[in-house]
Amino acid sequence: MKMTVDNNDYRSTNGKLEIDDGVLVYAEPDIEGKCIIPHGVTRIEESAFSDNTRLKSVTIPDTVTSIGNRAFFGCSNLTSVTIPGSVESIGIRAFDGCSNLTAVMLPDGIRSIGIRAFCECSSLTSVTIPDSVESIGIRAFDGCSSLTAVMLPDSIKSLGGWSFCSCKSLAALTIPSSVQDIGGMAFSGTPWLEEKRKVNPFVIVNGILIDGQTCSGTVRIPDSVTSIGSWAFARCKELTAVVIPDSVISIEDSAFYECSNLANITVPDSVTSIGSRAFSETPWLEEKREETPLVIINDILLDGKACSGSVIIPDGVTSIVGGAFRACRHMTDITIPDSVKSIGDYAFWWCDKLKAVSIPDGVTRIGREAFCCCLNLTSVYIPDSVTSIEVGAFYECAKLTSVKIPNSVTSIGHHAFKGCKCLI
Secondary structure (H helix, E strand, O other): OEEEEEOOOOEOOOOEEEEEOOEEEEEOOOOOEEEEOOOOOOEEOOOOOOOOOOEEEEEOOOOOOEEOOOOOOOOOOOOEEEOOOOOOEEOOOOOOOOOOOOEEEOOOOOOEEOOOOOOOOOOOOEEEOOOOOOEEOOOOOOOOOOOOEEEOOOOOOEEOOOOOOOOOOOOEEEOOOOOOEEOOOOOOOOHHHHHHHHHOOOEEEOOEEEEOOOOOEEEEOOOOOOEEOOOOOOOOOOEEEEEOOOOOOEEOOOOOOOOOOOOEEEOOOOOOEEOOOOOOOOHHHHHHHHHOOOEEEOOEEEEOOOOOEEEEOOOOOOEEOOOOOOOOOOEEEEEOOOOOOEEOOOOOOOOOOOOEEEOOOOOOEEOOOOOOOOOOOOEEEOOOOOOEEOOOOOOOOOOOOEEOOOOOOOEEOOOOOOOOOOOO
16 A cells, blocks of 8 residues: 655644555655654655755654665754664664764664664764664764764674774773674774774784784784784885784785785784785785785685686685786686685676686685676586675676576675676
8 A cells, every 4th residue: 555644743844755555665855843754654765864954853653673775864954863672773874974963872673783874973972772783884883973982782793894983082982792893994083993002003802903003013913813804904004024823813804905015924824714905915915926826825815816818726725815816807717626615705806808617516605796897708607506696796797698597596686797788
């Protein structure tokens, strides 16, 4: 059933809400002042109130379970919002740019806070995060420059990259031991991080080395570290050598990216996971490329950008790191052994001479834009071990004529095959 609900009973102007089977699809932009969404609405749809600069307060009923992407994006005069306990998720950029929103109390029941959900809410001074929340998305509170203190509950498991970046007043922060995944630059530009740096050049949280930007010369990472976080040392120009202890099992994306004087790195056998661009633009990686066009550490293929012609990845390699062959424009063929179980995001992005690829059994995921812009790719074999094909995986593979998607695939990302003009 579709209906249009007059504003008179619960809003200050004659604007209208369009509700379709319990979903608030659209709110007319002339709504101003206070808006009380009627009981019975179960979801606020994507961009429903987007860019309404007249809206000042919103009351959401306890029948709503989700707030969609960009639902209140750019509502720059919104000062208060009441979110009921029925809401389980807050979508991407839901309140992004609500620059006059001063306080948010998230109720029990919410499990995740979406990417950029409260980004650039520059007047936000306090936020209450309940112990039902398990993850906070990338840039969720980025640019909340008035936020002074945050207490994360014991339920939190992961913090997205840049999640509290540029929170210029954030001096008090409580991070529980439950947090085992912290994205790059999560606290960049906060007084909290600055104080931590003064105490110790290695800022370590729950075994994750999240920041080493003040380090110089030769450094030995402490034995208490199990993971070197994303962007931890990125663009640290004074760094010349790093000794990594055997307590470390993972080195995340861009960990040492553009460390322009880093020529010596000791990577122990304990490291089983290395992220995209972890050592890109370092003298160490350049020297490795000169030794061999396939840079392999602990059975992880880090880099193959210097390859050309037919390339055979040696048996025993278990993963191809994200961006490993990115823009390798002289490679025509690739043989991937059955030992490979993981192909990272952007792994073969813009390998525009590559003609065919056979993905080995055991690979479960084809990464984001993994084969994007492989303009001469004509065929690809996808095994029945694959369960997901991510966003833009084969985007603009204009000559791709043959691909069989097995029944095992349960998820195909947006634009995965967009621009594949020869596919029927």
